[in-house]
Amino acid sequence: MWIHKNKDEPIELYSELDEDRYETKKVEIFIDDTAGYAEEKQSNGETLLGKCPIPSLEDINSNPEFKAKSITKEEFFAIWNKYVPFQK
Numbered sequence: 001m002w003i004h005k006n007k008d009e010p011i012e013l014y015s016e017l018d019e020d021r022y023e024t025k026k027v028e029i030f031i032d033d034t035a036g037y038a039e040e041k042q043s044n045g046e047t048l049l050g051k052c053p054i055p056s057l058e059d060i061n062s063n064p065e066f067k068a069k070s071i072t073k074e075e076f077f078a079i080w081n082k083y084v085p086f087q088k
Contacts, residue, residue, distance in 0.1 A: 001067040007031055014071070014079050021053035025076075027083050035083035044084075 002011055010028035018024050025039045028047045036047030043049075054060075060068040 003065050003067065010036070014076055015050075015054060016073075016076055016080075017054055021055075023049040023054060025080060026050075027079055029079075029083070037080070037084045 010030050012029040014027040015023045016025040026047060026049055028036045036045030038047045038049050057068045060066050
């Protein structure tokens with residue numbers, strides 16, 4: 001969760017990470033429940049995969065604007081499948 005009042009920035013961010021903490025998939029959800037997404041072969045909106053490894057949860061949560069937690073693969077894909085159009 002990203003706690004802020006800027007309607008042009010996402011309020012929820014979900015990332016699937018590889019073993020080196022680089023994003024392989026990402027979903028960004030905005031206050032109006034619209035979303036952007038990104039993976040290696042496609043993206044939507046202005047959402048892009050990060051170019052640097054994602055910091056640890058401890059580092060992210062040291063900023064009071066963020067409330068980060070780890071979720072399961074199943075939880076991530078439930079969000080991914082809700083916001084990303086079906087792929088063949």
